[in-house]
Amino acid sequence: MEKLEEPKTPHLEWWVAQHALPGQTKSGDHHLVQEFPHGMLLAAVDGLGHGCEAAAAAEVAVQVLRGYAHEPVLALVNRCHEALRGTRGVVMSLAQYDAREGTVTWTGVGNVEGVALRPQAGNGAVPTRLMQRRGVVGARLPSLHVSTFPVQPRDLLILTTDGIAGDFDRALNPDSPLQVLAEGILARHGRNNDDALILIARIVEARA
Numbered sequence: 001m002e003k004l005e006e007p008k009t010p011h012l013e014w015w016v017a018q019h020a021l022p023g024q025t026k027s028g029d030h031h032l033v034q035e036f037p038h039g040m041l042l043a044a045v046d047g048l049g050h051g052c053e054a055a056a057a058a059e060v061a062v063q064v065l066r067g068y069a070h071e072p073v074l075a076l077v078n079r080c081h082e083a084l085r086g087t088r089g090v091v092m093s094l095a096q097y098d099a100r101e102g103t104v105t106w107t108g109v110g111n112v113e114g115v116a117l118r119p120q121a122g123n124g125a126v127p128t129r130l131m132q133r134r135g136v137v138g139a140r141l142p143s144l145h146v147s148t149f150p151v152q153p154r155d156l157l158i159l160t161t162d163g164i165a166g167d168f169d170r171a172l173n174p175d176s177p178l179q180v181l182a183e184g185i186l187a188r189h190g191r192n193n194d195d196a197l198i199l200i201a202r203i204v205e206a207r208a
Helices: 051-067 073-083 178-189
Strands: 011-019 029-036 039-047 090-098 103-109 113-119 125-129 147-150 156-160 196-204
Touching: 011 029, 011 039, 011 178, 029 051, 029 196, 039 051, 039 156, 039 196, 051 073, 051 090, 073 090, 073 103, 090 113, 090 156, 090 196, 103 113, 156 178, 178 196
Parallel strands: none
Antiparallel strands: 011 196, 029 039, 039 090, 090 103, 103 147, 113 125, 113 156, 156 196
């Protein structure tokens, strides 16, 4: 019998950059990168307001997401919604990478952005943007929009909280080191009157 080879599993490399609102000891902006069989979940979570209560709400959401990262993104948002009742609540963006299918499925609640960038010749990049729905996880959950799209090696996934000003993805060199990209965006577009967080990941070549 012919021996079958194990499938090569593409994976991600990632980096996060963030700062807390000046004068606060804790940031209400949290992130998660959680691997599970054949995939990975990325999340940017923004607890409403600032300080310890915002951070506590974001921590609850991250704990839920970590424990159930393999579930569909819609189920994850609903789990967080139930767990966050009675807290300040959060807004969040989730991106779930399926290595077997070579796809990302994502959804967002509130003003936490998501951008996928595909490098093109000449260091340009074609963006795909997350469609967000107004609401608060834990308080006012909207009807969610979930979308799935194909990805390939070198594609970037970027999740940001509202402490990062818009148009942060313009004139990026998508092949730059992730640390350079993330810290550069934070330095140029981070707001000084809010917590800020940027999570950036790159699809890399399949493992042997």
